Amino acid sequence: MRMTVRLDLPREAGSVPAVRRLLRSTLAVLRVDRESGADLELAITEACANVIHHASGTENFEVVLEVAEDRCAIDVRDDGVGFDPAAVGAPGTATERGRGLFLIKALAENVRMHSAPRRGSLIHFEKSFA
Secondary structure (H helix, E strand, O other): EEEEEEEEOOOOOOOHHHHHHHHHHHHHHOOHHHHHHHHHHHHHHHHHHHHHHHOOOOOEEEEEEEEEEEEEEEEEEEOOOOOHHOOOOOOOOOOOOOOOHHHHHHHHEEEEEEEOOOEEEEEEEEEEEE
């Protein structure tokens, strides 16, 4: 079985728990293990939170979930101002902010970030299941 869900969401904080609940429900239907599900929930939370906090210049963003029995692929896309993925380094120890992309890279596989000034951003990540 395979499910694909495409969401067009408002760029507001209330969208984040809605995306998490949808992901959790989809993973439960496919009986994905709790550890993988928890990793994906945290990663998608961070990706969506980055859009909420940093994607100025846009009112909406898109989330695409592709879930199968053996893997999940997630895209979070916005049409905001963009950022320089090469400039994102490891988070510092002096603050708890700035850990989102670092956490996504630690929790997921095949992480890719694309962004261009005034053309938006895409964060793609995947997780394979045992």
